[in-house]
Amino acid sequence: MKTQVILNERQFDLTLQRLCRQLIENHNDFSDTILIGLQPRGLSVLNRIKTLTESILGHPIQCGSLDITFHRDDFRRRATPLIPSVTNIDFSLENKNVVLLDDVLYTGRTIRAGLDAMLAYGRPNKVELLTFIDRRFKRHLPIQADYVGKTVDSLVSERVSVEWKEIEGTDKVILYTPENDG
Numbered sequence: 001m002k003t004q005v006i007l008n009e010r011q012f013d014l015t016l017q018r019l020c021r022q023l024i025e026n027h028n029d030f031s032d033t034i035l036i037g038l039q040p041r042g043l044s045v046l047n048r049i050k051t052l053t054e055s056i057l058g059h060p061i062q063c064g065s066l067d068i069t070f071h072r073d074d075f076r077r078r079a080t081p082l083i084p085s086v087t088n089i090d091f092s093l094e095n096k097n098v099v100l101l102d103d104v105l106y107t108g109r110t111i112r113a114g115l116d117a118m119l120a121y122g123r124p125n126k127v128e129l130l131t132f133i134d135r136r137f138k139r140h141l142p143i144q145a146d147y148v149g150k151t152v153d154s155l156v157s158e159r160v161s162v163e164w165k166e167i168e169g170t171d172k173v174i175l176y177t178p179e180n181d182g
């Protein structure tokens, strides 16, 4: 397996900072905005973006987490059963501006499930998507992100891994390529 660092620690941090500034540019003081991280890996994106944004704004912002397990279109097709995570949305999304956050956007099926799961919490005014990595090709659905950390052109056989200081020990994004693929 060949590995290529797509974002190193410094680039990783700069990317997060840029995403926060872009969010602030569009959402001002976040008074009508709620950030929702998709379980499980979107939670890492959410926690970082939340901390950075709050430190820039100087006040807390509303956030939540959303489990999409039972809304996945492959829920019954999986050979190994999926283990559900926790949804933690303590408020109505009615008329709010919601930003969904995830680490990777690829086929778009996770986000479709997220949009479905979110409906139980009210009818937002607007929903946007932030993804740390956008694997541009191979979308299965007409879903695009409004905020993108880094766009990556990768083969189907390749794997993109977003690694977090809190979980894996370092902040980095790695592209894994099988030996015979290039």
Ligand SMILES: O=P(O)(O)OC[C@H]1O[C@H](OP(=O)(O)OP(=O)(O)O)[C@H](O)[C@@H]1O
Pocket (backbone or CB within 6 Å): 038, 041, 042, 102, 103, 104, 105, 106, 107, 108, 109, 110, 111
């Ligand atoms: O746009 P998609 O194709 O849905 O892929 C994006 C999702 O894939 C990854 O999760 P994970 O590897 O746990 O999910 P997967 O089993 O769907 O690949 C990632 O954390 C995203 O949530």
